[in-house]
Amino acid sequence: MVCDAIATARARVKSTEVLKALSPEQIGEALRQYLIAQEGFQSVVVSSASNRAVMVRVKGAVSFEVTFYPQTGEVAVRSAWGVTFNRDKLAQVLAVWVGQVAGVAYQEKVAALLSQLGAVTSRSRTSGHHSALVLKLQV
Amino acid sequence: MDIEVVICQDGSIAFFTRSGNFVQGKAAIGNLIAALGEAGVEVDSVSPVEQHRHGPDETVWSFETQHDH
Numbered sequence: 001m002v003c004d005a006i007a008t009a010r011a012r013v014k015s016t017e018v019l020k021a022l023s024p025e026q027i028g029e030a031l032r033q034y035l036i037a038q039e040g041f042q043s044v045v046v047s048s049a050s051n052r053a054v055m056v057r058v059k060g061a062v063s064f065e066v067t068f069y070p071q072t073g074e075v076a077v078r079s080a081w082g083v084t085f086n087r088d089k090l091a092q093v094l095a096v097w098v099g100q101v102a103g104v105a106y107q108e109k110v111a112a113l114l115s116q117l118g119a120v121t122s123r124s125r126t127s128g129h130h131s132a133l134v135l136k137l138q139v
Numbered sequence: 140m141d142i143e144v145v146i147c148q149d150g151s152i153a154f155f156t157r158s159g160n161f162v163q164g165k166a167a168i169g170n171l172i173a174a175l176g177e178a179g180v181e182v183d184s185v186s187p188v189e190q191h192r193h194g195p196d197e198t199v200w201s202f203e204t205q206h207d208h
Contacts, residue, residue, distance in 0.1 A: 006157060007164025008189050011172055011182040013150040103148025110146050113178045117171060118142070133146040139167055 015099065019070050021106035022098070024049035027068055030101045031056045031094060035066075038097075039090075066094060073099065100130070107133040140167040152182075161190040 022030065028046035035041045035058060043059040054068040064079040064087070075095045077087040114120065114135055122136035140163060145153040154171065156164030165188040172185060 006155060006190070007161050007168055008156075009154045009168045009172070010186045011152045011154070012184050013152075013181060014183045015150055017181060017183070018148075018150045100148065103150075106150065107146045107148060110144075110152065110175070110180055113175060113180060114144060114171075116178070117174050121141070130148050132148070135144045135146070137142045137144055137171075139140050139142060139171065 016071060016073055018106040019073055019098070019102045021109045022070075022102045024051055024054050024070060026105070027070060027098055027102075028054045028056060030098055031066060031068060034094065034097045066091075068094070068098060103130070111135055140164070142167055142171060144171075150183075164188070 019027075025046075028049040031054065032044045032046055035044045035056065041058050041060060045057050047055045047057045047065075049055075051070055054070065056066040056068075058064050058066070062079070062085055064077055064085075067076045067078070069075075073095060075091040075098075077091045077094075079085075079087065111120075111123070111133055114137055118137040118139035120135055121138055122134075124134050126132045126134065140156060141158045142164075143155040143157065145155075147153075152175075154168045156167055158164075159167075168188050172182065176182065
């Protein structure tokens with residue numbers, strides 16, 4: 001007796017496509033919340049948001065401007081004077097943060113589309129920092 | 140046809156069928172990926188649909204009918 005065969009396949013979209021799960025305004029808000037909640041900055045505003053670039057301005061003891069490019073996922077940090085903090089490190093952290101927020105939004109977007117293609121009989125999340133969303137679909 | 144879909148945050152999606160046979164599963168997965176593409180989830184790469192068998196070790200053997208010369 002042989003058990004039922006199982007068919008499997010793996011697909012992948014580009015990380016820049018995952019970023020599209022967030023609107024420019026949502027990206028700006030994600031950056032703003034991170035800088036306030038995680039880095040402790042108090043005066044943080046989203047100065048502009050478009051598909052080309054999202055700009056966030058921080059004012060305080062250290063003033064700087066963050067520009068996020070949704071089409072490439074790159075982050076640039078420009079300070080008003082001198083280098084008073086590790087701009088490259090901050091840019092890296094911000095890029096990862098936006099990627100994670102976009103990742104969750106992307107999971108929900110794909111799940112919503114799948115629910116239109118079949119009946120969702122089960123939905124769960126794996127544990128861990130980068131949890132996967134697991135759907136059981138009847139098509 | 141039941142399909143399990145694992146959606147990761149990095150853009151990877153894995154598909155598993157746990158009912159029917161491989162041919163049916165392959166078609167179902169292919170149709171689902173195509174439907175996602177039409178809905179706006181463009182995949183950059185797709186692995187070939189693979190077949191996996193598993194169960195108790197003693198069940199994987201096949202026997203040919205013996206014959207005398």
